[in-house]
Amino acid sequence: MAASGSHVQVKLFTKQSQYSVPDTPFSVPDNAGPKELCSLINGLLKESATFLSSLIDFDFLINGEFLNVSLKSHIQAKNIPAETVIEIEYLEQHPAPQPEDSLIHNDWISCLEGNLQFILSGCYDNTVHLWTTKGESLTIIPGHSAPVKCVSWINLSEDDPVSEFISGSHDQTLLLWKWHRDTNEVDCVCVCRGHAASVDCVSVEKTGRKICSGSWDSLLKLWSTDADANCDVPESEQRPSKKKKTAAPKIQSRVPLLTLSGHTEGISSVSWLDQTTVCSASWDHTIKLWDMEKAEVKSSIQGSKVFLDLSYSPHNHLIVTGSADRHIRLWDHRTSEGAIVKSSFTSHRGWVSGVSWSPNNSNHFISGSYDMLMKLWDMRSPKAPLYNMTGHEDKILAVDWSIPDLLLSGGADNHLKIFQQKELSG
CATH class of the missing domain: 3.10.20.90 (Phosphatidylinositol 3-kinase Catalytic Subunit; Chain A, domain 1)
Incomplete structure (x- = not known):
């Protein structure tokens, strides 16, 4: 030197x-x-x-x-x-994520979520796809009558051969599914009815017993995953599950435990912060925190533009949001005085359609945008991302970092991109 x-x-x-x-x-x-x-x-x-x-x-x-x-x-x-x-x-220095695979769908990919060795994706052709993280297509699941807008695992355990997940759709319903891994059969066990517009987001509470959904009708709804909870008479029509399925049981229709109003426009994202608190983001430029036991708004955060997605980290208790003004913002919802925007991250050149925290690193998150880029960020470096991940040929609609070593993105180019990344100690 x-x-x-x-x-x-x-x-x-x-x-x-x-x-x-x-x-x-x-x-x-x-x-x-x-x-x-x-x-x-x-x-x-x-x-x-x-x-x-x-x-x-x-x-x-x-x-x-x-x-x-x-x-x-x-x-x-x-x-x-x-x-x-x-x-x-x-x-x-954090190593650069490496492109691992690209999984082709028949239409836009609106949502995705990984868990263990499996990936759920929702598609604009009205289907839910189930993949392995190695890129193997396990099944394509019909059932919805309009584009699938959100998916989430309810439970998935290496010890239990039966798993559950939920999907929400532009057809105003949520479908609860059981997947039998031994036979690779998928059954629709319940139809959740109550929304009056597209169901655009869903979040499963940590225990897997409660689900919160947000809709273009500006309402939040709380649902139970218990088999006998709030069920109406069985559906008269039979919703198909998997092509080789035989003698399907009657599918029950479920109504919500609770409906919450407060947003004035469509709800774009929802997340459980703990067993009684839900956070929602909306096209009405607000983030709201809800007490699900008291059925009321705990607090409301006013933004300046449409919120397209949010992600909550249980490690640092911070919320990251993506907006239509191309900015990513970091919020501390616990702050009662002064600015609750801790940082702004500006690098994208289009709407920021998706954000997702690392599942085990309190500093790292990813973002996806209409500019066709997924970016890896460290919240200690707001002026520039750690890495840009390219490959999409049209706008990115969703990102997910549920599996520690995999970064996922889905886009309007009908591709689900998988990037391999390595976390460093310390």
Whole structure:
């Protein structure tokens, strides 16, 4: 590292113990940036006889924010006194996600959700698709009479051969399905009726006993997954389940346990925060938190544009949203004073149609947009995404990060893209 010009004192530390260096302050040129700091760390590791098969790329954090400029520029931007010893955390750079597969459908893919080794996808040809994460098509499930707009697993266990999932549609219904993995047969066991417009979003409470749906009719509805809950007389018509199915039982029609009004336009996304709290996003520019036991709004967050999707992280208790103004925003719903928008992320050039938190990393999330790109973000780097993932030839309509090592996107090009990604420790 060059020794000319002004210098600053820095103290380097890491949570990744295999890359630890002495914690004594170093004097480095103030025009040093991430590249120069990376060379310094690798040199120190080499001097300490740490075995490295190759040079390691590192990212650098100052007060929880990624360093993307020179130290001098950062010091000036943050008004840091010249005599300050700057503490810099370094961590191994997140590896680039790798394209794994592309699963072709017959129409637009509006929704998708992974779980264990399986993926559900909903299609504009009125069908639900069931895939393995290796790209094998297990079955195509008819049943809806209009485009499928949302899907979600209710339960899926490696120990139980019978799994359940739910689908919602433009036909104003939700269908509850049982999948027998041993025989690969799928049965529709219940039709949930009550919405007066397209069912655009659905979320299953953690125990799998309750479901919340949101609709273009601006209403939220609460449903039970219990077999005998709120059932009407059996359906007179037979909804097909799987082509080889025989002697189908009567399909019951279910009514909601609860209907909640408060939004003035269609509801685009819904998520359970805990067993009694639901968060919803709407085309009416608001996010609402609902107390499902008291059947009332707990709080309402006013935005400036249409909300197209939201995702809640149980790890950091933050909500990330995608909007029609091309921005992604990070919200802290627990804040009662001051700005509850913690950060804004601006990189997409079209509507942000989907967002999804990492299931096991409190800093990472993905977004998908009408600009045909899926992006991987670290919330500590709001100015730029970690990576752009290309491949779609039309707008992205949905993204999902339910499976830790797989990033999923579905689009109007009829393709479900799968990207493999590796989480680093620390």
